[in-house]
Amino acid sequence: MEVSLTASRPLRRDARRNREALLAAARAAFLDGDTDAHVEDIARSAGVAVGTLYRHFETREALIEEVYRKEVDDLCAEPDHLLGQYAPAEALRRFLLLLVDHAAVGKGMSVALESIMASDSPVFDDARSRMSDALTRLLDAGVAAGTVRDDVTGPTLLRALGGICAMRVSDGWLDEARTITRLLLDGLLHR
Amino acid sequence: MEVSLTASRPLRRDARRNREALLAAARAAFLDGDTDAHVEDIARSAGVAVGTLYRHFETREALIEEVYRKEVDDLCAEPDHLLGQYAPAEALRRFLLLLVDHAAVGKGMSVALESIMASDSPVFDDARSRMSDALTRLLDAGVAAGTVRDDVTGPTLLRALGGICAMRVSDGWLDEARTITRLLLDGLLHR
DNA sequence: ACCTAAACGGAGTCGGACTCACCTTATGGA
DNA sequence: TCCATAAGGTGAGTCCGACTCCGTTTAGGT
Numbered sequence: 001m002e003v004s005l006t007a008s009r010p011l012r013r014d015a016r017r018n019r020e021a022l023l024a025a026a027r028a029a030f031l032d033g034d035t036d037a038h039v040e041d042i043a044r045s046a047g048v049a050v051g052t053l054y055r056h057f058e059t060r061e062a063l064i065e066e067v068y069r070k071e072v073d074d075l076c077a078e079p080d081h082l083l084g085q086y087a088p089a090e091a092l093r094r095f096l097l098l099l100v101d102h103a104a105v106g107k108g109m110s111v112a113l114e115s116i117m118a119s120d121s122p123v124f125d126d127a128r129s130r131m132s133d134a135l136t137r138l139l140d141a142g143v144a145a146g147t148v149r150d151d152v153t154g155p156t157l158l159r160a161l162g163g164i165c166a167m168r169v170s171d172g173w174l175d176e177a178r179t180i181t182r183l184l185l186d187g188l189l190h191r
Numbered sequence: 192m193e194v195s196l197t198a199s200r201p202l203r204r205d206a207r208r209n210r211e212a213l214l215a216a217a218r219a220a221f222l223d224g225d226t227d228a229h230v231e232d233i234a235r236s237a238g239v240a241v242g243t244l245y246r247h248f249e250t251r252e253a254l255i256e257e258v259y260r261k262e263v264d265d266l267c268a269e270p271d272h273l274l275g276q277y278a279p280a281e282a283l284r285r286f287l288l289l290l291v292d293h294a295a296v297g298k299g300m301s302v303a304l305e306s307i308m309a310s311d312s313p314v315f316d317d318a319r320s321r322m323s324d325a326l327t328r329l330l331d332a333g334v335a336a337g338t339v340r341d342d343v344t345g346p347t348l349l350r351a352l353g354g355i356c357a358m359r360v361s362d363g364w365l366d367e368a369r370t371i372t373r374l375l376l377d378g379l380l381h382r
Numbered sequence: 383a384c385c386t387a388a389a390c391g392g393a394g395t396c397g398g399a400c401t402c403a404c405c406t407t408a409t410g411g412a
Numbered sequence: 413t414c415c416a417t418a419a420g421g422t423g424a425g426t427c428c429g430a431c432t433c434c435g436t437t438t439a440g441g442t
Contacts, residue, residue, distance in 0.1 A: 014390085038429065051431095152374065159368075203408060203420065209420085231399090241401095246419095
């Protein structure tokens with residue numbers, strides 16, 4: 001007698017627990033750099049069998065995407081937060097460097113950004129457009145304040161960042177990424 | 192009675208022909224965008240069997256790498272050529288845009304650049320360092336002429352470019368890549 | 383306590399990279 | 413010219429990892 005509309009009933013408790021465990025296990029593996037961890041291993045380390053993994057996620061890819069999407073969600077909240085505290089140009093600077101530092105935490109975030117940018121999988125459309133929107137808000141604020149040039153769009157900037165974050169090797173990584181980001185900012189700001 | 196040193200004897204004629212055919216077939220497949228073409232198909236379209244493919248190349252990866260390495264070789268020759276004709280800043284500008292346009296020809300070149308940049312496979316060390324050197328020559332010339340800032344290194348710039356060229360999707364691709372490249376140039380040149 | 387829809391398990395299937403034992407052929411010396 | 417032989421080619425078969433399927437187990441409502 002309950003009107004469920006789209007909410008197709010909450011997961012049973014064990015199901016939710018297992019789903020969470022799988023995401024955590026996958027997150028641990030991917031963000032730790034083992035980008036091609038075997039499904040069998042992920043399932044085992046979550047304490048379930050592969051069948052269960054596939055009940056929750058269409059494919060291995062889908063699981064990965066879900067993990068990455070969560071990461072990105074967190075980041076997308078930042079720009080609004082920053083715009084509340086800083087002038088647009090400064091907010092932009094901070095956000096770009098934040099992304100870079102985030103990517104430095106583990107291979108994971110950079111892989112996430114790269115995937116979001118490089119993949120044409122519709123699964124990422126959503127994450128991509130949210131991130132683009134976040135950047136667009138930053139840029140627009142800067143343009144309105146007259147401190148940022150107006151010929152660069154959010155999607156374009158997203159691609160540039162994806163590129164930078166794709167550089168996830170070698171020791172000098174972080175410094176190089178920061179240098180490039182500053183270069184980009186220099187180009188972005190009005191003189 | 193021949194002193195062969197390292198030259199382990201030239202390939203038999205049919206072997207050379209097949210090796211070439213395999214590289215051509217792989218090139219056709221990869222540069223055309225089918226980045227995960229099956230070895231079976233590559234072998235067939237080269238007119239040989241898989242066994243032959245594996246006689247010439249350790250793994251599928253090795254074959255891909257070989258294809259990409261050749262592409263990069265060509266590009267590495269450009270900077271010297273450009274420096275002979277243009278002022279350093281202009282040579283730099285042309286080279287960066289050349290890379291972008293090259294990447295636009297097919298997915299292949301961008302994958303090549305991306306792989307060279309992102310992979311830690313030693314197979315690319317050589318290509319990577321040659322490309323870095325090429326960029327360093329351009330930058331040094333610019334610094335000497337006083338038109339380019341001196342705090343950016345060849346390897347750093349290589350990573351930035353790798354990033355840009357990794358953006359190999361969607362329709363607006365080329366314009367976006369050009370925009371970002373100009374942004375980078377703006378940041379790179381002295382005011 | 384019982385019922386049933388939901389969730390779980392894990393052996394089995396399938397597809398694709400790679401191997402190996404045997405056959406074919408280029409090539410150089412008699 | 414012709415043979416010997418090492419180099420090269422072949423493709424059915426192996427291996428391995430993602431994914432499926434159906435019998436078993438269990439949460440949670442009545």
